[in-house]
Amino acid sequence: xxxxxxxxxxxxxxxxxxxxxxxxxxxxxxxxxxxxxxxxxxxxxxxxxxxxxxxxxxxxxxxxxxxxxxxxxxxxxxxxxxxxxxxxxxxxxxxxxxxxxxxxxxxxxxxxxxxxxxxxxxxxxxxxxxxxxxxxxxxxxxxxxxxxxxxxxxxxxxxxxxxxxxxxxxxxxxxxxxxxxxxxxxxxxxxxxxxxxxxxxxxxxxxxxx
Amino acid sequence: xxxxxxxxxxxxxxxxxxxxxxxxxxxxxxxxxxxxxxxxxxxxxxxxxxxxxxxxxxxxxxxxxxxxxxxxxxxxxxxxxxxxxxxxxxxxxxxxxxxxxxxxxxxxxxxxxxxxxxxxxxxxxxxxxxxxxxxxxxxxxxxxxxxxxxxxxxxxxxxxxxxxxxxxxxxxxxxxxxxxxxxxxxxxxxxxxxxxxxxxxxxxxxxxxxxxxxxxxxxxxxxxxxxxxxxxxxxxxxxxxxxxxxxxxxxxxxxxxxxxxxxxxxxxxxxxxxxxxxxxxxxxxxxxxxxxxxxxxxxxxxxxxxxxxxxxxxxxxxxxxxxxxxxxxxxxxxxxxxxxxxxxxxxxxxxxxxxxxxxxxxxxxxxxxxxxxxxxxxxxxxxxxxxxxxxxxxx
Numbered sequence: 001x002x003x004x005x006x007x008x009x010x011x012x013x014x015x016x017x018x019x020x021x022x023x024x025x026x027x028x029x030x031x032x033x034x035x036x037x038x039x040x041x042x043x044x045x046x047x048x049x050x051x052x053x054x055x056x057x058x059x060x061x062x063x064x065x066x067x068x069x070x071x072x073x074x075x076x077x078x079x080x081x082x083x084x085x086x087x088x089x090x091x092x093x094x095x096x097x098x099x100x101x102x103x104x105x106x107x108x109x110x111x112x113x114x115x116x117x118x119x120x121x122x123x124x125x126x127x128x129x130x131x132x133x134x135x136x137x138x139x140x141x142x143x144x145x146x147x148x149x150x151x152x153x154x155x156x157x158x159x160x161x162x163x164x165x166x167x168x169x170x171x172x173x174x175x176x177x178x179x180x181x182x183x184x185x186x187x188x189x190x191x192x193x194x195x196x197x198x199x200x201x202x203x204x205x206x207x208x209x210x
Numbered sequence: 211x212x213x214x215x216x217x218x219x220x221x222x223x224x225x226x227x228x229x230x231x232x233x234x235x236x237x238x239x240x241x242x243x244x245x246x247x248x249x250x251x252x253x254x255x256x257x258x259x260x261x262x263x264x265x266x267x268x269x270x271x272x273x274x275x276x277x278x279x280x281x282x283x284x285x286x287x288x289x290x291x292x293x294x295x296x297x298x299x300x301x302x303x304x305x306x307x308x309x310x311x312x313x314x315x316x317x318x319x320x321x322x323x324x325x326x327x328x329x330x331x332x333x334x335x336x337x338x339x340x341x342x343x344x345x346x347x348x349x350x351x352x353x354x355x356x357x358x359x360x361x362x363x364x365x366x367x368x369x370x371x372x373x374x375x376x377x378x379x380x381x382x383x384x385x386x387x388x389x390x391x392x393x394x395x396x397x398x399x400x401x402x403x404x405x406x407x408x409x410x411x412x413x414x415x416x417x418x419x420x421x422x423x424x425x426x427x428x429x430x431x432x433x434x435x436x437x438x439x440x441x442x443x444x445x446x447x448x449x450x451x452x453x454x455x456x457x458x459x460x461x462x463x464x465x466x467x468x469x470x471x472x473x474x475x476x477x478x479x480x481x482x483x484x485x486x487x488x489x490x491x492x493x494x495x496x497x498x499x500x501x502x503x504x505x506x507x508x509x510x511x512x513x514x515x516x517x518x519x520x521x522x523x524x525x526x527x528x529x530x531x532x533x534x535x536x537x538x539x540x541x542x543x544x545x546x547x548x549x550x551x552x553x554x555x556x557x558x559x560x561x562x563x564x565x566x567x568x569x570x571x572x573x574x575x576x577x578x579x580x581x582x583x584x585x586x587x588x589x590x591x592x593x594x595x596x597x598x599x600x601x602x603x604x605x
Contacts, residue, residue: 015413017410017413017414018414055456055496057460058456058457058458058459058460058461059405059453059455059456059457059458059459060405060408060409060412060458060459060460060463061409061459061460063405063406063409063410064409064410064413066406067406067409067410099343100330100343100344100345101344103405103406104453106406150539150540150576150578151576151577151578178454179453179454179491179492179515179516180515180540182515182540184541185540196454196455197455
């Protein structure tokens with residue numbers, strides 16, 4: 001890895017927001033391939049995820065890393081060839097119907113995008129029919145459902161049923177996450193996995209899309 | 211079994227980490243449906259008014275007028291009184307009484323609060339108004355915050371003083387009232403601007419964040435003075451600082467930003483003769499010792515769904531803070547059998563009751579909590595909670 005890419009990777013890991021976009025510019029000016037610049041940023045995100053798992057970084061740090069990624073991509077994206085982003089597969093992501101909490105869902109979206117997934121983020125309070133349509137339209141292999149409110153967990157079962165009714169359940173795997181989710185709930189709702197945090201979510205979806 | 215202490219003495223003993231005659235019980239219920247079932251009253255049918263297309267159309271047009279008349283604020287005053295009455299009727303020893311006249315309606319579907327959050331208006335299954343659902347922060351810059359009309363925030367201590375005087379006059383000898391309001395300093399700094407913006411501001415404009423914290427620290431101390439003047443014996447510092455995986459921001463940064471404020475808040479409460487506990491949802495292990503250092507008398511929630519184990523908390527800070535809560539609201543108090551509820555209470559008392567310093571309580575309020583199971587929880591506390599305890603900590 002060249003000096004600029006090393007510096008970019010370090011800035012990502014250290015959450016040095018003000019340095020990221022200028023370092024991307026500089027790396028490109030010095031002739032680094034856009035895909036390698038992207039690789040350095042993604043590697044930085046992986047480093048941030050590892051620090052989160054070790055308990056050295058916290059939720060706000062993941063958000064900052066996501067902001068850094070966005071600022072870097074704003075410079076980089078026009079230079080990337082089509083298909084450079086999203087090669088690992090497509091994930092449909094949303095907060096379930098009746099729930100509008102989005103911090104966790106947004107973090108998962110950022111972590112998945114920076115790990116090479118194409119993310120179809122449907123937002124919050126999303127009805128099951130819209131999820132089914134998004135899976136069908138994008139050929140998604142995986143669905144991620146976020147739910148914070150205990151009172152809204154039934155919406156998870158509604159999504160599972162709707163995917164079954166549409167004949168799509170066999171082609172997609174479903175993971176859930178959020179404050180009220182438990183292993184017992186995942187089993188009860190008939191989903192395939194539960195993610196404790198955004199870093200674990202990346203591993204789950206890598207498994208789903210392998 | 212005979213009881214030798216009043217509820218006030220019992221709760222004080224637990225908060226002072228002495229053995230009471232029995233493990234006290236602490237009510238956190240905030241849901242209209244259950245509260246009005248308990249006190250056998252009919253609430254104003256707000257859900258009907260907001261969802262019926264004719265009345266909703268009126269509200270859509272008349273929302274500013276409704277806000278101006280203060281009718282919703284008066285409803286909040288009344289609700290705080292009614293929910294205290296419900297706690298007394300159920301036989302709790304202590305109750306967390308929220309007083310939150312903070313909502314301002316835009317129309318029949320959306321509202322803002324006095325701090326700068328936008329909400330969706332929500333109703334429970336029976337059409338009662340629920341806690342509005344936070345959608346986004348409206349403070350997008352320091353300029354927005356400085357320009358935000360803070361008059362309603364500054365007038366609140368006087369209003370809360372009147373509301374709590376009525377509560378204490380009517381029920382202060384029947385239950386240990388712990389006053390609270392929304393929101394604490396952490397939530398009030400991040401939510402009105404949204405977590406993403408807040409996280410970036412922590413890095414790029416920490417002085418602004420400190421300014422906001424200072425404003426709400428002063429406000430909290432004014433609220434404490436208003437409660438103390440009303441004769442309220444305790445306060446709940448309500449501030450969710452953790453997620454299910456841990457603190458939302460680095461605990462070192464929490465200490466740097468909020469440490470002095472928390473210390474001033476607890477010192478103010480103690481000088482006024484009040485007890486003060488901290489409430490936070492989430493996996494709070496990394497914050498417990500710091501809260502004890504800040505001077506909180508107790509800690510509430512201790513959510514099992516966030517992986518919080520009472521025995522571990524007792525070992526960590528049980529000699530410095532009273533532990534309150536840990537009764538699960540996803541299964542135990544919702545649809546568990548009587549045997550399961552009794553076993554959960556027995557285990558909680560076994561894990562945290564030794565030597566005093568524990569109060570039985572649900573981790574939070576929730577519309578799905580069953581009154582029958584709350585009754586079993588109270589019954590089980592009578593069965594297992596008398597000192598000297600006959601049950602031992604589980605191996």
